[in-house]
Amino acid sequence: MATKPMTKTQLVAALAEEMGTDKKSASGALDAIIAIITREVSGGGAVTLPGVGKIYCRERPERMVRNPATGEQLKKAADKIVKMTIAKALKDSVNG
Incomplete structure (x- = not known):
């Protein structure tokens, strides 16, 4: 049975606990990581998160689509x- 995805607040709390720091520092670290990934991928690059996977941008060519209505x-x-x-380690x- 699928559960609800973790919210940003829950992620920040878990990150703060894992790092042994306060939620403000954990939130700042998470925001910095998101900003770096966004900047790199929007610029055409790729970011590899070890043990998680690789995030990248791919171009799709012009194509024909159908309006379903x-x-x-x-x-x-x-x-x-x-x-x-997704990284093989995470899949496994x-x-x-």
């Missing part, structure tokens, strides 16, 4: 999407 074919412009490849720990 009308069935009309539309041309969708090329765009970029953020992808994440989840699968036992």
